[in-house]
Amino acid sequence: xxxxSQHPSWVICxxxxxxxxxxxxLDFQATTMFWYRQFPKQSLMLMATSNEGSKATYEQGVEKDxxxxxxxxxxxxxxxxxxxxxxxxSFYICSGNRGQGLVSNQPQHFGDGTRLSIx
Amino acid sequence: xxxVEQNSGPLSVPEGAIAxxxxxxxxxxxxxxxxxxxxxxxxxxxxxxxxxxxxxxxxRFTAQLNKASQYVSLLIxxxxxxxxxxxxxxxxxxxxxxxxxFGTGTQLKVEL
Numbered sequence: 533x534x535x536x537s538q539h540p541s542w543v544i545c546x547x548x549x550x551x552x553x554x555x556x557x558l559d560f561q562a563t564t565m566f567w568y569r570q571f572p573k574q575s576l577m578l579m580a581t582s583n584e585g586s587k588a589t590y591e592q593g594v595e596k597d598x599x600x601x602x603x604x605x606x607x608x609x610x611x612x613x614x615x616x617x618x619x620x621x622s623f624y625i626c627s628g629n630r631g632q633g634l635v636s637n638q639p640q641h642f643g644d645g646t647r648l649s650i651x
Numbered sequence: 652x653x654x655v656e657q658n659s660g661p662l663s664v665p666e667g668a669i670a671x672x673x674x675x676x677x678x679x680x681x682x683x684x685x686x687x688x689x690x691x692x693x694x695x696x697x698x699x700x701x702x703x704x705x706x707x708x709x710x711r712f713t714a715q716l717n718k719a720s721q722y723v724s725l726l727i728x729x730x731x732x733x734x735x736x737x738x739x740x741x742x743x744x745x746x747x748x749x750x751x752x753f754g755t756g757t758q759l760k761v762e763l
Contacts, residue, residue, distance in 0.1 A: 538694075576695070623692075629749045639700050640685075640749075642696065643694060644694050
């Protein structure tokens with residue numbers, strides 16, 4: 533159990549385009565979803581925490597107007613990279629977590645990631 | 652700043668040997684710890700979770716936790732070439748919430 537589906541797997545588009553990435557929890561309700569980006573040979577960088585029905589919490593240095601996150605249901609969160617530029621090219625990965633409340637011991641389950649290339 | 656530290660490696664072990672991966676964390680309030688495996692170009696996959704001091708075994712994998720020393724380890728017995736990957740250690744936020752703090756990962760190479 534705990535399958536997270538992420539779509540699309542690959543995106544290649546022109547500079548200035550907006551790109552939407554979907555993250556779905558297939559067999560559990562993800563109270564919280566997380567969005568990460570990862571550059572080659574580097575570790576995961578948390579971009580934002582998304583809670584169903586409320587605004588996302590962005591990490592320091594992440595532009596909320598650039599990376600729009602919507603978590604409209606317990607099984608779907610979307611990340612939209614607006615007016616993407618070559619420096620936004622990266623591997624974007626979402627994860628879902630069953631936990632809720634102040635303390636959670638639930639692991640995060642990752643989607644397969646989206647490789648975004650901006651030309 | 653809450654941190655999780657790992658040796659970046661690469662750690663090279665011969666096939667069939669035991670691979671030992673180590674991790675330290677700074678947040679004394681952390682209650683949950685996870686090991687993820689990440690193949691090149693892929694997303695992380697959960698291998699083990701551990702919450703209590705001591706050892707937890709699952710097949711060829713054993714996770715060890717020592718909260719007094721703020722130390723987590725992962726042992727892989729009978730290492731196989733397919734175990735070659737980057738192993739990420741993660742600690743749950745001690746202050747509450749669902750965030751994990753990830754280490755930078757240790758690259759493991761299992762050689763024939």
